[in-house]
Amino acid sequence: MSDRLYDTLNWQIGDVSITRMVEVVIKTPISTLFPSENPDELKPYHDWLKPNFIVDGDNILISIHAFLINAGGKKIIVDTCAGNGKKLPLFDEWTNLDTPFLENMSKLGFAPDSIDLVMCTHLHFDHVGWNTHKVNGEWVPTFPNARYLFNETEWDYWKDHEDPYESHALEHALQPIFDAKLVQLIGPNHRVNDEISLIPTPGHTPGHASVLIQSKGEEAVITGDMFHHPLQMAKPGWIDMADMDTDVAEQTRIKFMQRFGDTSSTVLGTHFATPTAGKIVSDGDGYRFES
Numbered sequence: 001m002s003d004r005l006y007d008t009l010n011w012q013i014g015d016v017s018i019t020r021m022v023e024v025v026i027k028t029p030i031s032t033l034f035p036s037e038n039p040d041e042l043k044p045y046h047d048w049l050k051p052n053f054i055v056d057g058d059n060i061l062i063s064i065h066a067f068l069i070n071a072g073g074k075k076i077i078v079d080t081c082a083g084n085g086k087k088l089p090l091f092d093e094w095t096n097l098d099t100p101f102l103e104n105m106s107k108l109g110f111a112p113d114s115i116d117l118v119m120c121t122h123l124h125f126d127h128v129g130w131n132t133h134k135v136n137g138e139w140v141p142t143f144p145n146a147r148y149l150f151n152e153t154e155w156d157y158w159k160d161h162e163d164p165y166e167s168h169a170l171e172h173a174l175q176p177i178f179d180a181k182l183v184q185l186i187g188p189n190h191r192v193n194d195e196i197s198l199i200p201t202p203g204h205t206p207g208h209a210s211v212l213i214q215s216k217g218e219e220a221v222i223t224g225d226m227f228h229h230p231l232q233m234a235k236p237g238w239i240d241m242a243d244m245d246t247d248v249a250e251q252t253r254i255k256f257m258q259r260f261g262d263t264s265s266t267v268l269g270t271h272f273a274t275p276t277a278g279k280i281v282s283d284g285d286g287y288r289f290e291s
């Protein structure tokens with residue numbers, strides 16, 4: 001796949017810098033995520049979905065990346081991707097990964113031991129993977145000097161449920177963080193500092209949250225998986241096989257677009273391929289993503 005899908009991208013929101021660091025990009029038929037929907041219904045939107053987000057006929061790109069944030073001297077990683085050496089479901093591309101993820105963080109000025117905060121929009125395996133890494137056969141925290149912020153509603157659910165994909169995130173990537181006493185359980189509207197806060201965006205998972213960045217009159221929002229793909233701006237009601245509560249997920253997408261649509265806010269898609277960032281703009285009865 002082309003290099004531009006893996007490029008490091010940067011955005012400046014007031015005093016806050018945000019860097020996208022890609023782990024892996026997956027290309028898959030639309031029907032993988034939306035098995036009950038008809039891809040032909042997207043044709044009216046191909047003018048803005050192609051060529052960045054829909055490619056080679058009816059295939060979508062899904063980018064697995066972390067956002068590295070520097071805000072007021074605090075270094076934050078939002079979503080820690082899939083991780084190396086794991087057997088993960090659905091796609092061959094992220095099984096047994098062997099990427100220089102931690103070396104790449106260091107090169108970008110985010111050495112793992114310099115991270116102050118780890119934020120996870122939700123606790124699915126492709127958002128918590130590098131919470132830990134394997135040392136001498138044991139899963140230990142990758143970011144030993146960080147507080148890990150887990151949404152309490154999210155943890156309440158996942159602590160008793162192995163995810164349906166049997167990724168073993170609970171034992172590999174969550175429990176070791178509790179054992180090391182690095183977790184801070186937080187509410188859905190948690191505020192980290194003047195510039196960084198959470199907004200609840202449930203439906204994909206029970207305690208899913210998006211990350212709001214506000215500085216000097218500028219604003220950006222990291223979606224998490226309340227959008228998997230920009231096509232959901234045209235089709236917020238399409239049933240996404242990975243959403244746990246499809247009705248709530250649809251309502252969340254609509255409310256999110258009403259809140260951020262036709263504003264100057266930069267929307268950073270957690271799985272949106274390059275260019276990843278854009279604005280939500282009204283389009284007829286709905287919305288489109290203008291990147």
Ligand SMILES: [Zn+2]
Nearest residue numbers: 124126127225
């Ligand atoms: Zn995801």
